[in-house]
Amino acid sequence: MSLYPAFARPRDLGQAAEIMGSLSTGAMIIAGGQELMPSVNYGALMPEVYIDVGQIAALKGITEEDGGIQIGSSTVHRDVQDSEVIKSKLPLLSYAATQIGGGMQVHNRGTIGGNIVAMHPLYDILPSLLALGAEVDVLKGEGEARVALADLMKDASHGLGSESLLVRIHLKPMTPSAGWSYEKLKITAGGYGSANAAAIVTLDGDKITGLRVVVGAVSALPVDMSDALGGCRGQAWSEHLAEEIEEKASAEVTDPLSDHQGDGDWRRAMAGVMARRAVETAVSKAG
Numbered sequence: 001m002s003l004y005p006a007f008a009r010p011r012d013l014g015q016a017a018e019i020m021g022s023l024s025t026g027a028m029i030i031a032g033g034q035e036l037m038p039s040v041n042y043g044a045l046m047p048e049v050y051i052d053v054g055q056i057a058a059l060k061g062i063t064e065e066d067g068g069i070q071i072g073s074s075t076v077h078r079d080v081q082d083s084e085v086i087k088s089k090l091p092l093l094s095y096a097a098t099q100i101g102g103g104m105q106v107h108n109r110g111t112i113g114g115n116i117v118a119m120h121p122l123y124d125i126l127p128s129l130l131a132l133g134a135e136v137d138v139l140k141g142e143g144e145a146r147v148a149l150a151d152l153m154k155d156a157s158h159g160l161g162s163e164s165l166l167v168r169i170h171l172k173p174m175t176p177s178a179g180w181s182y183e184k185l186k187i188t189a190g191g192y193g194s195a196n197a198a199a200i201v202t203l204d205g206d207k208i209t210g211l212r213v214v215v216g217a218v219s220a221l222p223v224d225m226s227d228a229l230g231g232c233r234g235q236a237w238s239e240h241l242a243e244e245i246e247e248k249a250s251a252e253v254t255d256p257l258s259d260h261q262g263d264g265d266w267r268r269a270m271a272g273v274m275a276r277r278a279v280e281t282a283v284s285k286a287g
């Protein structure tokens with residue numbers, strides 16, 4: 001091992017695949033460096049080779065094709081926030097991106113791909129992407145494959161960050177009449193959340209017909225509560241339903257985080273509160 005890390009800058013996806021395939025462990029992809037470099041500075045990580053994907057044009061930007069929306073993994077948070085396509089067709093994601101803390105530098109340099117791959121429990125983007133049913137393209141030596149983000153997150157062998165590259169995110173536009181909400185409970189302005197919830201609701205009259213709820217920042221990975229709260233379908237909003245959602249959502253958090261953001265019992269309770277608030281706001285916006 002050399003005393004100093006090496007640096008590779010592929011110009012396109014072909015070169016990136018070649019480089020990833022030829023390197024041993026110890027190579028790390030770097031995009032905006034907003035997650036990676038603090039870990040290096042704290043001595044928690046020491047990559048032997050940095051693979052800088054910032055020059056690969058195919059990883060940048062937001063496009064619409066075949067009725068879907070594609071977001072390149074190197075698209076920075078600011079571009080997600082400012083995109084008219086995202087604002088009009090994926091308002092939940094647009095809003096969640098504005099809730100990222102850290103200020104201008106993080107928004108201008110941090111990428112949506114880096115945010116996903118970090119799979120940090122307190123980050124803001126995953127709950128919304130999971131509620132929206134996102135799929136992603138992943139590039140490995142053998143080529144690109146499209147997978148549901150929810151499945152990728154359960155796959156411990158994904159190799160993202162060293163052996164494989166997140167290329168782009170695929171999303172379907174939200175139903176225009178759907179109500180949505182992203183709730184972030186934070187202790188300081190611009191800080192990380194202690195419990196977050198993304199909700200999407202469709203109504204027929206005053207009855208709930210569709211419900212997606214994903215709660216983040218309360219356990220190691222976001223918890224998709226859509227099935228557990230499936231009993232809400234066919235019901236109108238009421239105090240009784242609100243209490244039911246809060247109780248069921250809390251019960252879904254079986255292994256709560258306990259850290260400087262709050263202890264486990266409180267986090268579990270806040271998961272319920274955030275889920276209830278998110279569904280209530282989404283119901284009020286639907287139709």
Ligand SMILES: Cc1cc2nc3c(=O)[nH]c(=O)nc-3n(C[C@H](O)[C@H](O)[C@H](O)COP(=O)(O)OP(=O)(O)OC[C@H]3O[C@@H](n4cnc5c(N)ncnc54)[C@H](O)[C@@H]3O)c2cc1C
Pocket residue numbers: 028029030031032033034035036037038053073074099100101102103106109110111112113114115116117118122123124125160161162164165166167190191192193
């Ligand atoms: C002060 C501060 C406050 C912050 N507050 C928040 C907040 O409130 N909410 C929030 O959500 N986030 C927050 N963040 C985190 C920030 O959003 C993430 O650090 C950022 O999105 C990561 O993107 P990046 O491009 O900088 O990733 P990098 O740091 O470059 O990479 C992060 C990880 O992803 C891997 N990676 C990057 N791109 C790819 C790719 N295309 N394919 C495969 N692997 C890849 C890297 O190898 C690394 O493991 C904060 C960060 C800072 C510094």
